[in-house]
Amino acid sequence: MxxxxxxxxxxxxxxxxxxxxxxxxxxxxxxxxxxxxxxxxxxxxxxxxxxxxxxxxxxxxxxxxxxxxxxxxxxxxxxxxxxxxxxxxxxxxxxxxxxxxxxxxxxxxxGAPRLRWDEIPVAYAMDTLDMPVGWEDLENPVGVNVGNPHVIFFVPDCDAVDLERLGPLIENDPLFPDRINVNVASLVGPDHLALRVWERGAGLTLACGTGACATAVAAIRRKLTGHTVRVDLPGGPLTIDWPQNGTITMTGPAALSFEGSFEDADFPI
Structure with a gap:
């Protein structure tokens, strides 16, 4: 088949x-x-x-x-x-x-972001807006769960971070019982962020929609931006809206590349 x-x-x-x-x-x-x-x-x-x-x-x-x-x-x-x-x-x-x-x-x-330490989750109680933890130069992240768990580090230049090395280190830290998605973001203008993401279980990616949502929420919580944020990822921009006490709306493109099929027996369960 x-x-x-x-x-x-x-x-x-x-x-x-x-x-x-x-x-x-x-x-x-x-x-x-x-x-x-x-x-x-x-x-x-x-x-x-x-x-x-x-x-x-x-x-x-x-x-x-x-x-x-x-x-x-x-x-x-x-x-x-x-x-x-x-x-x-x-x-x-x-x-x-x-x-x-x-x-x-x-x-x-x-939906609405989850912001409590036990909703991220992390291993013990802490302030998720300014987490008292760090890995080398990446310190004091924000924790946000948008259906999956994220930590967000705000840095001067997200492109300068060795995320390929630090990403798996943070992802698999015992602080995060379910592992974690790792985001490094920079403010590049009013209501405008640049973002790179190390995805839990996937590695570096051209774009991460939940990472953009979590990062926008983190920036809004820290009063770095207003409630509508442009987030530039290596693959392109997304627009994230998070009205006060509301749900997150993410808007951006999607595309069909091609269609195909595979033989059921070629990929065993």
Whole structure:
């Protein structure tokens, strides 16, 4: 049996999307990692499986390229919004979100951020707005959970940070029971941030939608920006809105790259 897929991306953060709403497709960490392999599989940052949902229009399962299943992916949410069209509610492990096509791109309501130490989570109680921890020159981050966990470091020049070395060190620190996504951001103008992200289970990526959301929330909480923020990632810009006491809206592009299929037996469970 051949299983169809779509290859999609949001600002270069790329996905293999399998629509299993009508015909179930079994997925496991082993199979997800094999499909995500860029040499012997299809190749992607994340593999997405769409399934029926009892609480939303569709259920979205998200697997990083190491095979780990994770709670949320903002760029994938935009890709799924583009694929399904109209206004859609999407069930994720991080909660139910909503995606809608607009003139400015695909807008995704990511829900309200979680800000308490036990919601990030971290291993013990602390102030998440100014966390009293550090790794070499990266110190005093902000903790934000937007369906998945993030720490955000504000630095003079995010491009100067050796994130390929420090990212895995911070991601796997015992301080973070569920591991962590690592963001380094710089203020480049009024309501304008530059951002690089080390994604938990995926590594350096051209774009991270939840990272952009978490970083905008961190900047707003620290009064570095207003409530609408442009976030420039290596793959391009996103616009993040977080009104006071409201939910986060992320707006940006998504695209279909190509369609294909694979033989079920070639990627064992």
């Amino acid at each position: 051949r299983i169809p897929f779509r290859k999609m991306h949001g600002l270069g953060n790329d996905f293999v999307v399998i629509d299993a709403r009508e015909t179930p497709v079994a997925m496991s960490p082993r199979r997800a990692a094999a499909l995500a392999d860029r040499r012997t599989g299809v190749g992607c940052d994340q593999l997405i499986v769409l399934e029926p949902s009892k609480v939303a229009d569709v259920r979205m399962r998200i697997f990083n390229n190491d095979g780990s299943e994770v709670e949320a992916c903002g760029n994938a949410s935009r890709a799924v919004g583009l694929l399904l069209g109209g206004s859609q509610s999407i069930e994720t492990l991080g909660g139910v979100i909503r995606a809608e096509a607009t003139a400015q791109g695909i807008a995704v309501d990511m």
